[in-house]
Amino acid sequence: MYSAAVEQAFDHPVHAGDLSGASGTAGSRALGTEVAFSMQVAAGMISQMTFQAYGCPHTIAACELAVEGLLGKAPETLEKWVPDRVAQLLEVPVEKTGRLFFIQDALRNCWQDWDTNKLDERD
Numbered sequence: 001m002y003s004a005a006v007e008q009a010f011d012h013p014v015h016a017g018d019l020s021g022a023s024g025t026a027g028s029r030a031l032g033t034e035v036a037f038s039m040q041v042a043a044g045m046i047s048q049m050t051f052q053a054y055g056c057p058h059t060i061a062a063c064e065l066a067v068e069g070l071l072g073k074a075p076e077t078l079e080k081w082v083p084d085r086v087a088q089l090l091e092v093p094v095e096k097t098g099r100l101f102f103i104q105d106a107l108r109n110c111w112q113d114w115d116t117n118k119l120d121e122r123d
Contacts, residue, residue, distance in 0.1 A: 002057055003091040009061035015068070016060075017050040022075075022117065024109025027102035029054050035063055035102050037110045041075050059099050062086045066103055078111035 002010070019038035027034040033055035040048040049071055051063040065086045070077055083100035086092075092100065 005065075006057050006061040006090050009064040009090070010057040013051075013060060013064045015050050015064055016052065019050060019052060021048070022110055022114030024106045024111070024113055026105035026109060027055075027099075031102075032056075033059050033099045033102045035059065035106045037063075037067070037078075037106050039070075039075065039078075039110060039114065041114060044074060045072055046070055046075060046077075047072075055099060055102075056096065058090060058092045058096050059103070061090050062092070062100055062103055065089060066107065070107075075111055075114050078107040078114075081107050 019036055021038050021040035023036060023038040025034070025036040035051060035053045035055070037049065037051045039046050049067045051067055053060045053063045062083065066081065070081065081104060083097070083104055087097050087100055
C-alpha cells in the first residue's frame, strides 16, 4: 500500500520530462534506482526543473516533491537538500529510505554542474 501523497505524485508527475540545462544523476538501474535532474536558472533562481527516474513509486513521488519544493529557490538550495521532509510527507518505509539518498546525490550533482559551468539563461 502507498500513501495518498505517493499515489498522487506518482500518477501525475508534472515535472517528469526531458533534461536540459545543468544536470546531475545518481544511482543505476542495476541498483534498482536511477534518477536524473536538470534545471535552468534565471535571475539567480531555479526557473525550470525536470527529472527522470527509474525506481519504485516512492522514488518517483519523492523526485516530484523535491522539484516542487526547489522551484523558485536559489540553485545552492540543491546542495543542502535532504530527504527527511519528503520521506515524512510520503510515509516512505524505513527499508526504502536509502533510495532517497540517490535523489540527494543527483540534486547535489546538478548543483555542482551548474556551479562549475554557471549555466544561467542568457538572452
